[in-house]
Amino acid sequence: MEANQKQTIYDIAKAAGVSASTVGAALNGSWKSRRISKNTVNRIVEIAEEVGYTVNLQARALRSAKTGLFGMILPQHDNRFFSSIGQCFSNETRTRQALPVIVSTRRDRDQEVQAVRGLIDYSVDALMLVGTSNPDELGEICREANLPHVFVDQPCEGAPSVVSDNKEGARKLTYALLDQCEKNAVRDIMFLGGNAALHATDLRIQGFREALLQHDQIAMDEQIVACGYGRAPTRDALAKLYQSRKGLPSALFINSIGCFEGALEFLTGLPAEEVDACSIGCFDYDPFGSLLRHPIPMVRQRADELVRRAYQHLDENDTEPRMTLIEPELILPRVINAL
Amino acid sequence: MEANQKQTIYDIAKAAGVSASTVGAALNGSWKSRRISKNTVNRIVEIAEEVGYTVNLQARALRSAKTGLFGMILPQHDNRFFSSIGQCFSNETRTRQALPVIVSTRRDRDQEVQAVRGLIDYSVDALMLVGTSNPDELGEICREANLPHVFVDQPCEGAPSVVSDNKEGARKLTYALLDQCEKNAVRDIMFLGGNAALHATDLRIQGFREALLQHDQIAMDEQIVACGYGRAPTRDALAKLYQSRKGLPSALFINSIGCFEGALEFLTGLPAEEVDACSIGCFDYDPFGSLLRHPIPMVRQRADELVRRAYQHLDENDTEPRMTLIEPELILPRVINAL
DNA sequence: AGATTTTGCACCATCGATAGTGCACCTTTA
DNA sequence: TAAAGGTGCACTATCGATGGTGCAAAATCT
Structure with a gap:
């Protein structure tokens, strides 16, 4: 019954006794403007379905220079924030009748470059670059290839970028932590995790x-431990910290969810009283984090807004290197009775 | 300096004073067998780079009937298990010099069908279908299109499938929960979440x-509340349950991480003693789950193995409808002091 | 030196769809 | 009734890369 080989418009043309171009027009919707009679169209469509x-x-792409592929470079899928970005991108792209191609590159420069080149080879119609480690180089590659692109989360000097307002988010989170502290312990807050070389961490x-300045404090360099985004390194960094200062600080600003997990790995090994005495906040959101007994204020980046605005830049054919800031929201811990 | 339009082999041919086919061969590596001199190749490569x-x-795809695109249908990105599957797929696909195309379809039949057809239109070389709601129909579509495919997580009657050994995993988790219970409370364990119509939940x-039978118990239908995979529905189902039976059961088997979050939303509103008295386990893994103060045994599905075996089927050109079971691991709670 | 082999490349059809152009045939209008 | 316009479609070039085939020129052999 079913044809085994893939059917082409030529096969259908033969079957319908018309020309291939007529079949093409009938099937891609351009038949109205090409004055193909409704009858012929019906006949062709019927055969095509059969x-x-x-x-x-x-x-089609070869002929019309539009592939309907939209690319995204993402550090990783298995991360709350990035997977959420991926989800929004996927939704948004599919409502545009296009196909999302998400490539994860582990924040690795070589992988990123390779992936961008790969996507260019596939002639993606546009590219969204999320949290890349090397924006300027990648932007340059896109520009040379004449490929519309936007940066997200990590901005690029020479292209439109949409990023969370990291500075403001950090300020809000820090205030929240300081509020929980005793007055005299304010100087004892620490910043843990992230990569100081990256824009986000820097801000x-x-x-x-x-x-801290608002609380008349000047942060010392020792208060800032940018040990990377890794789980284990953060755990170890915190352990070392604990050892060297013989205890936890009075407050911990933890940069990103991966770091938070690492910190938890260490913290769960400590006596409850010690942990209870430490205010902990995390710049990133995870529902579980907010369900811990220990109250954890968290900052949630608005993945949907980030992607929406990024697409807006693409829609508007914007190539100006302007930066759009999206304010993240501070999620205060619920009052928890159990667990 | 840089050419603005996209360069083709014809442009380079003109620049190098050779034919297009020579340029093609020089650039795609087939020049050795086509007896193009090394000198000419070098000259061409140089111009190409320039x-x-x-x-x-x-x-290339049009000509050679291979696109280098590998498709995946995924229920959602923003879920620990699925995003982890996506990550593994992405890694594995990229080591094969191909491009992963992951489409999320929210377990929605129409979206799934549409996505599969879309991927067929793009001539993906193979397709991995993860956790689909309608495997048989999708399998049929793939077969008609002559598209190599494998099902993952949710098996299909007519195609190779790789799934976690859900029954064994559930057994292990149930044993773990029963072990935590008092003898007399064994009959009081409940199963919460999931969709009984789906293969995974069913098993x-x-x-x-x-x-339960091993403990000489026959599970009553009231002990099984398959309220779907949603967060809110699970929260509400648990709340209702709590109301109607005036308290928590002695043990809760929670099916999937989303349900677990929903359950937590409710549980965190209860007095700690009540929750403490209930053994809770979850069929799915999340590091945060294992970091709660309340000990939560969890079942972790091996995303890497699932994807690896799925690819193996594709590599071997396997079209037999055989099912490969991957044993999930039971992760027992650590001894937690704090949080 | 002439015959034979090898080297190095050009030429051309092809993959499947799209869109410009042309041309019968039919209908309307003066 | 002839001119003018409309309808319905076929023909053909094209997008960029690939691979089979053919043919000079150079290299090797007798």
Whole structure:
């Protein structure tokens, strides 16, 4: 019954006794403007369905220089924030009748470059670059290839970028933590995790410092431990910290959810009283974090807004290197009775 | 300096004073077998780099009937398990020099069908279907299109499938929960969450029942509340349950992480003693879950293994409808002091 | 030196869809 | 009734890369 080989418009043309271009027009909707009679169209569509015809988008793309592929470079899928970005991107892209191609590159420069080149080879119609480690180089590659692109989360000098207002978020979180502290312990807050070389971490540290300044404190360099985004390194960094200062600080600003997990790994090994005495906040959101017995204020980045605005730049054919800031929200801990 | 338009092999051919087919061969590596001199190749490669040439994979795909695109249908990105599957798929696909195309379809039949058809239109070389709500129909579509495919997590009657050993996992988790219970409370364990119509939930319920049987218990239908995979519905189902029976059961088998979050939302509103008295386990893994003060045994599905075996089926050109079971691991709670 | 082999490349059809152009045939209008 | 316009479609070039085939020129052999 079913044709085994993939059917083309030529096969259908033969079956219908018309020309291939007529079949093409009938099937892609351009038949009205090409003055193909409704009868012929019906006949063709019927045959097409019968033999299970599907367009070859490669051929279409080759001819029309539009692939309907939208690319995204993402550090990783298995991360609350990034997967949420991926989800929004996927939704948004599919409502546009296009296909999302998400490539994860582990924040690795070589992988990023390779992935961008790969996507260019596939002639993606546009590219969203999220949290890349090397924005300027990647932006340059896109520009050379004449590929519309936007940066998200980590901005680029030479292209439109949409990022969370990291400084403001950090300020809010720091205030929340300081509020929980005793007056005399204010100087004892620490910033843990992230990569100081990255834009996001840098701004969060700035926000942290500024918030301290509001409390007439100047943050010392020792108060800032940017040990990377890794789980284990953060655990170890915190352990070392604990050892060297013989105890926890009075407050901990933890940069990103991965770091938070690492910190928890260490903290859960400590006596409850010690942990209870330490105010902990995290710049990133995870529902579980907010369900811990220990109250954890968290900052949630608005993935949906980030993606929406990024797409807006693409829609508007914007190539100006302007930066759009999206304010993240501070999620205060609920009052928890159990667990 | 840089060419603005996308360069083709014809442009380079003109620049190098050779034919297009020579350029093609020089650039795609087939020049050895085509007896193009090393000198000519070097000259061509140099020009290509100079003008920033990149292949048009659409054209190549059209000609060679291989796109280098590998598709995946995924219920959602923003979920620990699925995002982890996505990550593994992405890694594995990229080591094969191919491009992963992951489409999320929210377990929605129409979206799934549409996505599969879309991927067929793009001529993906193979397709992995994860946790689909309608495997048989989708399998049929793939078969008609002559598209190599494998099902993951949710099996299909007519195609190779790789799934976690849900029954065994559920048995192990149930045993772990029963071990925590008092002898007399064994009959009081409940199964919460999931969709009984889906293969995975069905088998987990079977495992749950079997484990109870080992304890000489027959699970009553009221002990099984398959309220779906949603967070809010699970919270509400648990709340209702609590009301109607005036308290928590002695043990709770929670099916999937989303349900677990929903349950937590309710549980955190209860007095600590009540929650403490209830053994809680979750069929799914989240590091935060294992960091709660309340000990939570969890079942972790091996995303890497699932994807690895799925790819193996594709590599072996396997179309037999055989099912590969991957044993999930039971993760026992750590001894937690704090939080 | 002439015959034979090898080297190095050009030429051309092809993959499947799209869109410009042309041309019968039919209908309307003067 | 002839001119003018409309309708319905076929023909053909094209997108960029690939691979089979053919043919000179150079290299090797007799």
